[in-house]
Amino acid sequence: MIIEIAKNPKDAHLYEVLGDLYIEMENFVDAKESYEASIELSPQNGSLKIKLSEALEKLAQK
Secondary structure (H helix, E strand, O other), X not given: OHXXXXXXXXXXXXXXXXHHHHHHOOOHHXXXXXXXXXXXXXXXXXXXXXXXXXXXXXXXXX
């Protein structure tokens, strides 16, 4: 996934998928960063903001 992002750094969907993978691995710090990058590229996508808030919630619980 990192290689794909390096090839397409302006593809918000790739950052979202990476964030989803980090969530599955319970790596909430990197998930947060991935979702933030995705939101920066696609600010109108409301589902990304929900995913970011969920990652932040998980971080707060740790």
